[in-house]
Each structure stands twice: as C-alpha cells, then as structure tokens.
Amino acid sequence: MSIAVIGAGIAGTAAAHELARQGERATVFHQHAGASALYSGALDFEPWDRAAELAAIDAQLGQFSSELGVWELGAAAARVATPEGNLRPTRGRDRSLLDLERCTGKRVAVVDLERDDWDALLLARSWATSEWAKTTHTRFEPVRVRALHANFERRTSAYDFAAAHDAPERCAFLLAALRSVAQAPDAWLLGPWLGVERAVAAELSASLGVLVGETTSAPGGAAGARFENARDRLLARVAHVERGRVVRLTPIGTGFRIETEAGVAAEFSSVVLATGGVAAGGIALERSFERRGGTGFRLSFDAPVALELDHEVVEGVSSLASVDFVERGLGTLLEVGIAASADGSVPGNPGLFAAGDAIAGRSRTALVAARSGLGAAQRALEHARSAR
Amino acid sequence: MARELDIDPSGRALDCDVIVIGGGVNGVGVARDASLRGLKVALFERNDIAFGASGNSSGMIHGGPRYLTYDPAVTHSSCLDSGHIQHIAPHLLFRIPFLMPIFKSGALMSRIALTGYDAFFDLYDAYQPLKAGKNHTRLSADEIRTLEPGLVGGSAGGVTFDEWGIDGARLCIGNAVDARERGAEIRVHCTVTEILRREDGSVYGVRFRDRVSGESSTRTARLVVNATGAWAPITASLGGLASTAARIRPGKGIHVFLDRRLTNYAIVAYAIDGRQVFLLPWQNMSVLGTTDDDYYGDLDHVVATSDEVNYLFQAVEHVFPAVRSARAIGTWGGVRPTLYAWGPNEDQLSREHQVVDHAQHGADGLYSMIGGKLASYRVFAEEMTDVLAKRLGNTAAKRSHVAPLPGGDEQVDPMLLVVRGGMEAVTATRLEYRHGGRSLRVLERMQQRPREAAVVCSCEPVTEAEIRYVVEHEFAHDVHDVARRTRLGLGACGGMRCALRCGRIVADATGRSPEAGQHMALDFLVQGARRRSAAVGPAQARQEALTLSALQAEVGSRSDDS
Numbered sequence: 001m002s003i004a005v006i007g008a009g010i011a012g013t014a015a016a017h018e019l020a021r022q023g024e025r026a027t028v029f030h031q032h033a034g035a036s037a038l039y040s041g042a043l044d045f046e047p048w049d050r051a052a053e054l055a056a057i058d059a060q061l062g063q064f065s066s067e068l069g070v071w072e073l074g075a076a077a078a079r080v081a082t083p084e085g086n087l088r089p090t091r092g093r094d095r096s097l098l099d100l101e102r103c104t105g106k107r108v109a110v111v112d113l114e115r116d117d118w119d120a121l122l123l124a125r126s127w128a129t130s131e132w133a134k135t136t137h138t139r140f141e142p143v144r145v146r147a148l149h150a151n152f153e154r155r156t157s158a159y160d161f162a163a164a165h166d167a168p169e170r171c172a173f174l175l176a177a178l179r180s181v182a183q184a185p186d187a188w189l190l191g192p193w194l195g196v197e198r199a200v201a202a203e204l205s206a207s208l209g210v211l212v213g214e215t216t217s218a219p220g221g222a223a224g225a226r227f228e229n230a231r232d233r234l235l236a237r238v239a240h241v242e243r244g245r246v247v248r249l250t251p252i253g254t255g256f257r258i259e260t261e262a263g264v265a266a267e268f269s270s271v272v273l274a275t276g277g278v279a280a281g282g283i284a285l286e287r288s289f290e291r292r293g294g295t296g297f298r299l300s301f302d303a304p305v306a307l308e309l310d311h312e313v314v315e316g317v318s319s320l321a322s323v324d325f326v327e328r329g330l331g332t333l334l335e336v337g338i339a340a341s342a343d344g345s346v347p348g349n350p351g352l353f354a355a356g357d358a359i360a361g362r363s364r365t366a367l368v369a370a371r372s373g374l375g376a377a378q379r380a381l382e383h384a385r386s387a388r
Numbered sequence: 389m390a391r392e393l394d395i396d397p398s399g400r401a402l403d404c405d406v407i408v409i410g411g412g413v414n415g416v417g418v419a420r421d422a423s424l425r426g427l428k429v430a431l432f433e434r435n436d437i438a439f440g441a442s443g444n445s446s447g448m449i450h451g452g453p454r455y456l457t458y459d460p461a462v463t464h465s466s467c468l469d470s471g472h473i474q475h476i477a478p479h480l481l482f483r484i485p486f487l488m489p490i491f492k493s494g495a496l497m498s499r500i501a502l503t504g505y506d507a508f509f510d511l512y513d514a515y516q517p518l519k520a521g522k523n524h525t526r527l528s529a530d531e532i533r534t535l536e537p538g539l540v541g542g543s544a545g546g547v548t549f550d551e552w553g554i555d556g557a558r559l560c561i562g563n564a565v566d567a568r569e570r571g572a573e574i575r576v577h578c579t580v581t582e583i584l585r586r587e588d589g590s591v592y593g594v595r596f597r598d599r600v601s602g603e604s605s606t607r608t609a610r611l612v613v614n615a616t617g618a619w620a621p622i623t624a625s626l627g628g629l630a631s632t633a634a635r636i637r638p639g640k641g642i643h644v645f646l647d648r649r650l651t652n653y654a655i656v657a658y659a660i661d662g663r664q665v666f667l668l669p670w671q672n673m674s675v676l677g678t679t680d681d682d683y684y685g686d687l688d689h690v691v692a693t694s695d696e697v698n699y700l701f702q703a704v705e706h707v708f709p710a711v712r713s714a715r716a717i718g719t720w721g722g723v724r725p726t727l728y729a730w731g732p733n734e735d736q737l738s739r740e741h742q743v744v745d746h747a748q749h750g751a752d753g754l755y756s757m758i759g760g761k762l763a764s765y766r767v768f769a770e771e772m773t774d775v776l777a778k779r780l781g782n783t784a785a786k787r788s789h790v791a792p793l794p795g796g797d798e799q800v801d802p803m804l805l806v807v808r809g810g811m812e813a814v815t816a817t818r819l820e821y822r823h824g825g826r827s828l829r830v831l832e833r834m835q836q837r838p839r840e841a842a843v844v845c846s847c848e849p850v851t852e853a854e855i856r857y858v859v860e861h862e863f864a865h866d867v868h869d870v871a872r873r874t875r876l877g878l879g880a881c882g883g884m885r886c887a888l889r890c891g892r893i894v895a896d897a898t899g900r901s902p903e904a905g906q907h908m909a910l911d912f913l914v915q916g917a918r919r920r921s922a923a924v925g926p927a928q929a930r931q932e933a934l935t936l937s938a939l940q941a942e943v944g945s946r947s948d949d950s
C-alpha cells in the first residue's frame with residue numbers, strides 16, 4: 001500500500017515533493033488549488049501576517065522552494081509593495097516581485113499606465129509616505145509608459161494582462177516601452193502583470209540592466225497562477241495525479257480507502273489531508289434549512305474527523321439558520337479546521353495527517369502551509385514504513 | 389410672543405431661523421423646504437445623510453393602496469405626492485410592477501379572493517394617473533407562469549399593480565444638496581450634544597461636536613426641529629425633556645439583497661406570521677424585505693441577524709423556490725420611527741406621522757417629527773415647515789413640490805455620456821440614474837482630467853470622477869459615505885476590489901494621508917463583512933473567508949512598518 005495526498009495547494013504539493021525526495025511516489029488527489037492559488041506572492045512575515053508561529057526556513061524548505069522554481073526564500077526579509085499602498089516585509093516571495101530592500105535610497109519608477117485597477121499617482125504617493133521609504137530615502141515616482149496594446153486592456157483582468165506578457169512579442173513591446181523612457185530609473189515597479197508561465201520580470205531585468213519587478217497580486221492574480229503552473233510541473237515529475245473530487249475517506253484495517261466523485265476507489269496505508277479551510281473549500285458552511293443534516297461547519301467530504309474551533313469540537317449550532325457571525329465574529333471562518341496535534345496527526349486515526357489550512361487555528365501563511373506539508377509527509381512516511 | 393425670540397440669553401443675535409437635527413429624509417426635507425421659503429437653516433447630522441431608516445428602507449415611493457378601504461384621502465394624497473416626487477426628481481424613480489399571486493385553498497375561495505382583489509385594484513386604478521402609474525391587470529394562472537416562470541402557487545391567478553422605486557439615499561442627498569445651494573448650512577458627522585434652553589424653558593439653539601475634528605461649538609436659532617427618526621427620544625432628552633415627550637415605537641426592518649434581478653415583477657409573499665413581504669427587482673439587484681420587530685439596541689449599529697434573513701427566505705421560498713439557490717450578497721437594516729402605540733398595530737393608524745410641539749412640555753420652540761415614511765417625506769416636511777413659517781411670520785409660497793431637486797431639471801441621454809465621455813453604457817446609465825442632469829458635471833471632470841474616467845468599482849460601476857464629485861459636492865467624508873451615494877463596494881465582491889482604492893482617493897481629495905485612506909477603507913470592509921455575514925451561505929462563506937485572509941495578508945498594519 002502506498003501514500004495518498006488529498007489536495008494540491010501549497011501544503012499538499014510540499015507533501016508530495018517531500019515524499020518523492022524520500023523515494024515514495026504519492027498519489028495526489030486534487031481538483032485545482034484553492035486558497036493557495038489566490039495568494040499574493042508574499043510568503044509570510046510576523047507580525048504582518050499576525051502569525052502565531054513562524055515556519056523555520058531550513059534546507060528542507062529551501063529544497064522545496066527551489067524545486068517549485070517560482071519562489072525566492074531568504075532568512076533576511078525582503079520588502080515588497082502591495083497594490084493596497086503598503087510596503088510590507090516578507091521572508092520569502094514570488095521571485096517576480098520587486099524586492100525593495102535592493103533598491104534602498106534609489107529612484108523607483110512606478111509604471112503609470114491607463115488600467116482601471118491601477119493608479120500610479122496615488123500608489124506612488126502612498127508608498128513614498130511609508131516609514132520605510134522615508135528612513136531609507138527611497139523615492140517612488142510615477143512614470144508614464146505606453147504599455148497598453150489596445151484600449152480594451154484597460155479593463156481586462158490583472159490575470160489576463162499578466163498572461164498576455166508570456167508572449168515574446170508582447171514582452172518585447174513592454175521592453176521597448178520601458179526603454180523609450182527618457183530618464184532611466186534605478187528600478188521599475190509594475191503591477192502583477194509579468195507573465196504567468198515565463199519569468200518575464202527576470203528577462204526584463206536582464207535586458208534593461210536595472211531591476212524590474214511587480215507588486216503583490218490581489219486574490220486571483222498572477223502570483224497564484226504562477227504557483228499553479230509550477231505546481232503542475234512539479235507534480236507531473238514526482239507524483240501520480242488523480243484529478244477529481246474526493247467524496248469519502250474511510251478507515252479500513254491498517255489504512256484508508258479513498259473514493260472520488262468519478263467512482264475511482266483506492267486504498268492507502270497513510271494519507272496526508274491537505275484540503276484547506278473554508279477559503280479553499282475544504283470546509284463548508286451549512287444551513288439547517290438546506291436539509292443536508294447538521295448545522296454549522298462540516299468537512300467538504302465524508303471522513304471520520306472532527307472539526308475544531310477555539311479548541312472546542314464544532315457541533316451543531318442552536319440556531320435555525322446557521323452560525324451567527326454577528327455574535328461569533330468572522331474570524332471563525334479562518335479559525336475553524338480539523339482537530340489535529342502539532343505534528344498533524346489526527347486523533348483516533350493512526351496514519352492520517354492533516355496539513356496546511358485544513359488544521360484548526362493555524363496561521364494561514366504560505367510558509368506555515370509548506371512547512372506543515374513537509375512535516376505531515378515525513379510522519380506519513382514513517383507510519384507507512386512501520387506498517388510494512 | 390412676549391419673550392425675545394431673536395436673541396440668545398447673553399443678548400447676541402441668533403445665528404439662524406431654524407436648526408434641524410437629523411439628516412434623514414424628513415430632516416433634509418425640512419431643511420430644503422425651509423430654505424426654499426427663504427429661511428436661514430442649519431442642519432446637524434450625527435452620522436451621514438440617510439444613515440438610518442431613510443437609506444435602509446425598501447426604496448419605494450408607493451401610493452398607499454392599503455388606506456384605500458378606510459381612508460381614501462390618504463391614498464389620494466400619497467399618489468399625488470408620488471407624482472410630485474416624479475416631477476422634481478424624474479431621474480431617481482424607476483417603475484416596479486407588482487405581481488400578487490392569490491393563495492386560497494379551494495377553487496371557490498380563490499375565485500372570491502381574486503374577484504375581491506380585482507375590484508380593489510379597480511378602485512386604486514383611479515388614482516394611478518396622479519403618479520403616472522399603469523392600471524392593474526387580472527391574470528390567469530397560465531399568464532402568471534408566462535410572465536414569471538419561476539413562480540409557483542399562483543394557481544388561482546393573480547393581479548398586477550404599479551408602483552415606483554427609488555434610491556432613498558440619493559433622494560436624501562438631493563434634498564441636502566439643494567438646501568445647501570439655497571443657503572442652508574449642512575453639517576455631517578456632527579452630533580448635537582445639547583439642546584440649549586433659556587430660563588423660561590424656551591429653546592434657542594444647540595451645542596454640537598464635530599465627530600471628525602472633535603471640536604465642539606454652538607449654533608443658535610429661533611426654532612429647533614428634532615427630525616432624528618428612531619433617535620427622536622434620545623434627541624429630546626438632550627434638551628432635558630423626558631424621552632417620552634418624543635415617543636416612538638422603534639421597529640427594526642432588514643432587507644437582504646441578491647446579486648442580480650431574479651424577476652421582472654415584484655412578488656408579494658407571506659411570511660410565517662402572515663405578514664406581507666416582497667421580492668423586489670430593485671436597481672440592478674433583487675431585494676427581499678422586510679421584517680418588523682421592536683428594537684431597543686444600538687441605533688448606530690443595526691445589523692441583520694441570520695434568523696431574520698432566514699425568515700425572509702422562508703417566506704419568499706413558498707412562491708419563488710429558486711430564491712434559495714440565488715446568491716445573497718448582503719443585508720441592510722434600519723429602525724422605523726413608527727408612532728407610539730401600545731397594542732394596536734401602527735398600520736391601523738390612518739396617518740403615520742405627526743408634529744409634536746414641545747411647548748406642551750415647557751420647551752417652546754422645539755418640535756419633533758415623529759413617524760413618517762420615505763414615500764410621504766415631502767408632505768411631512770411641508771407640514772412641518774408650515775408650522776415653522778407661521779411661527780416665524782414667513783409667508784413665502786410653498787415650492788418643494790415644483791422646484792426640481794439637483795439633477796432633476798434636465799434630462800440627459802446616457803448615450804451622450806457614452807459618446808462624449810467614452811464611458812461604457814452601463815457606467816453611463818448608472819451615473820445618469822444617480823445624478824440626472826448633474827451627470828454632465830461628472831462628465832466634465834472626466835473630460836478635463838481623463839485619468840478620473842477610471843472605473844474604480846466595477847460591480848456598480850463607479851468612476852474616480854464620481855467619487856471625487858460626491859466628496860466635493862455631496863458631503864462624503866469616508867468610504868461608507870461614498871458607498872451610500874454611489875453604491876460602490878456593495879456588489880458581489882463586497883468592496884474587496886475597490887475599497888482601498890476609494891479610500892486613497894477620498895484621503896487625497898480631503899487632504900488626508902494615504903494611511904488615513906487605508907483606515908477608512910478597512911473600516912468599510914470590516915463593517916461590510918459584518919452586514920454580509922448574516923446573508924452568508926456556503927458559497928458566500930468562502931468569499932468572506934477569502935476577504936478576510938486577503939485583508940490580513942495584504943493590509944497588515946502600517947504600524948509594523950519599520
């Protein structure tokens with residue numbers, strides 16, 4: 001019997017990678033990434049992410065990052081610009097994001113183009129007034145660049161605009177537009193538009209001889225798409241991929257049986273459960289009047305695991321409607337998850353290990369997810385080997 | 389009058405004729421009417437214009453068919469006034485045809501009921517010409533199915549009747565802007581902390597605090613009007629009066645809104661307790677409303693609960709089952725200031741508003757406007773202003789029913805905005821709806837500064853030019869205020885795509901720091917999430933979780949920035 005990973009966000013991908021590194025080709029069940037595909041490109045930083053825990057950046061994590069091929073991890077914090085107008089520290093980032101720590105005291109040109117979701121003037125002003133910019137004497141200046149090919153591009157989604165730059169001729173068009181600016185800056189800062197397949201930021205930097213990079217992405221933007229593409233390439237190398245929705249996880253003897261919606265069924269000696277929290281769709285919210293039984297939260301598939309909130313097992317709620325968020329607070333949506341111990345093992349289910357946002361009360365950062373995926377894989381492997 | 393009406397106790401001349409407390413529809417209505425008659429007015433609003441019931445109503449200017457059987461004069465005046473409002477603000481009204489399926493068990497009972505309704509609306513039709521309404525139609529079950537295929541249960545047929553919808557907040561803004569342009573002082577985010585009284589008990593002004601700057605000041609006037617709706621008892625107590633002097637029966641009403649129009653007709657349905665509720669196609673969405681429950685909570689924070697939401701869904705589900713799978717994207721809630729009564733339901737009263745002269749409580753010069761509803765605001769304001777004018781010896785003609793509200797004087801073809809401003813058709817139509825003739829002023833901004841043509845909120849949609857316009861000309865001070873005026877950030881994404889951008893623009897337009905802009909945007913998002921959460925379903929719960937995690941990751945806190 002082998003090992004299964006359910007879910008292919010950051011945690012599930014890290015688990016599959018770690019298993020492969022230790023010589024175990026896992027079966028990964030997934031139907032696209034959930035919350036991971038919506039991340040911003042910044043990996044974490046306390047207290048920015050209000051993380052209760054900081055994942056250790058060690059060789060294991062470094063290896064996963066380099067295998068994935070789209071991240072840059074460093075012990076020293078990078079600093080990236082957000083389209084919300086902040087400059088935030090982060091210990092790791094999508095490598096297309098401009099690291100402003102490498103631009104201190106310099107003149108950063110903010111590309112000013114006519115996209116509806118972009119306002120270079122006010123953004124540059126917002127970044128320039130931050131404490132960091134003032135203390136490091138880093139300047140942010142909007143610079144008009146004719147980088148739109150057609151008028152409709154004003155309103156295409158940020159993702160589509162980014163994907164357009166994967167085409168070499170489009171990339172050349174942008175390069176020419178940047179070159180034509182009279183006074184070349186020390187660095188170019190653009191929105192999250194620099195390709196979802198190719199490393200457009202690196203190509204432009206090499207061609208121009210100055211740093212070129214992006215801000216973070218809004219949910220559903222380029223950073224998440226780049227992760228998904230990199231994830232697909234990685235999983236194709238290291239795992240068996242089973243596309244489709246898992247509907248049931250049943251303990252059988254010394255292992256587990258997994259069934260998918262399409263009717264595929266298989267048995268495994270241990271399982272890494274990395275299906276995400278409410279944001280990813282791994283956990284669903286119900287109303288009693290939908291008559292599916294139960295009220296409040298449930299796992300999105302049948303499995304013998306309990307959900308937990310504030311260290312208490314989630315049971316039915318005493319309301320006809322649902323969880324009352326006015327009373328409980330919306331933080332509930334981020335906190336709820338599987339009751340699991342620190343190493344991911346799920347009480348009462350030897351061989352089952354939870355990872356990532358699926359676990360209750362975890363910090364929802366990319367590095368915490370990756371770290372827990374690596375850890376769960378390690379434990380799953382130990383369990384599978386001892387069972388043999 | 390023996391006492392000196394025109395000076396304060398220290399002998400100084402009074403600042404103005406009338407102070408209005410409250411920027412709901414009644415308050416701005418009085419401010420406008422009094423200004424139209426040449427009186428000098430100051431208005432103080434604790435929160436924002438249309439913050440309370442006025443901006444959270446069902447958004448209807450109805451003709452009052454419910455009074456028809458026992459007080460047809462009220463129906464007549466309601467319909468007449470609906471016509472007046474159409475005349476002064478034609479851009480703000482939109483037709484809402486109603487469909488009332490008949491539910492009675494048994495063929496005979498059904499036929500009797502249908503004949504009854506048919507006869508009833510025959511009577512109502514006589515008043516429809518007053519408000520440019522269409523006559524009712526009696527429909528067979530088949531015809532109902534053809535018109536609204538999603539409807540079930542109208543097997544005995546039904547009737548249609550015609551009403552008008554309106555954006556209540558825009559109506560209030562229009563009145564407030566007009567009052568200011570006619571000389572009134574309009575102070576938003578200014579709370580009255582005391583109603584000033586002379587030794588003989590008479591009222592001569594108010595002390596107020598600007599909630600933004602924190603500064604306090606006074607303004608004196610010959611007469612003071614308490615038009616604070618559900619806050620009326622609290623306001624009365626600021627003058628040392630017993631709260632029962634301005635007694636109301638506060639009734640909380642909530643609405644749930646869905647992301648699109650599900651029907652062409654407003655559907656009448658019955659809730660579990662027999663109350664009538666509606667599924668309304670309203671602007672570019674559908675609205676379920678409303679509840680009516682006594683409410684004694686915090687009036688500044690009225691939020692729908694999930695059980696109230698369920699009550700509405702349950703009611704509408706009986707006639708329109710698909711509503712369950714539709715996407716609820718938010719709620720709004722307000723508190724009606726209905727007339728106080730112990731026992732009898734307020735809708736049995738033939739008139740739903742009254743002016744209280746507090747001279748009977750020893751506070752000469754103070755008046756409270758109690759009750760009222762959006763549809764009758766102009767008449768109520770006119771009645772109040774008549775009292776004020778008489779008291780002040782003002783004999784100017786009444787003009788609030790003929791003088792157009794801002795933007796109501798000029799018809800603009802949205803296509804003109806498309807052609808001249810390069811706007812998309814939807815953007816132009818929505819802009820023209822909100823601003824009428826004044827959409828040309830927003831267009832002018834765009835032509836002078838093409839950068840402002842950018843669409844900031846794509847759900848509604850709202851341009852940067854409009855945001856700056858409402859900040860400069862319509863008293864908007866933060867993202868909440870902009871949303872109330874433009875419906876920015878109230879679409880499916882709950883402002884995730886636009887609130888921070890809007891905050892930056894508002895901060896820039898009001899000379900505040902980008903950081904202040906972020907804070908106001910965050911406040912809008914957090915408050916909005918609270919209001920949406922009651923309507924949350926499984927799919928929407930994910931949206932909320934995403935909103936939260938994205939917020940957490942992206943905004944963080946600038947105080948950590950070092």
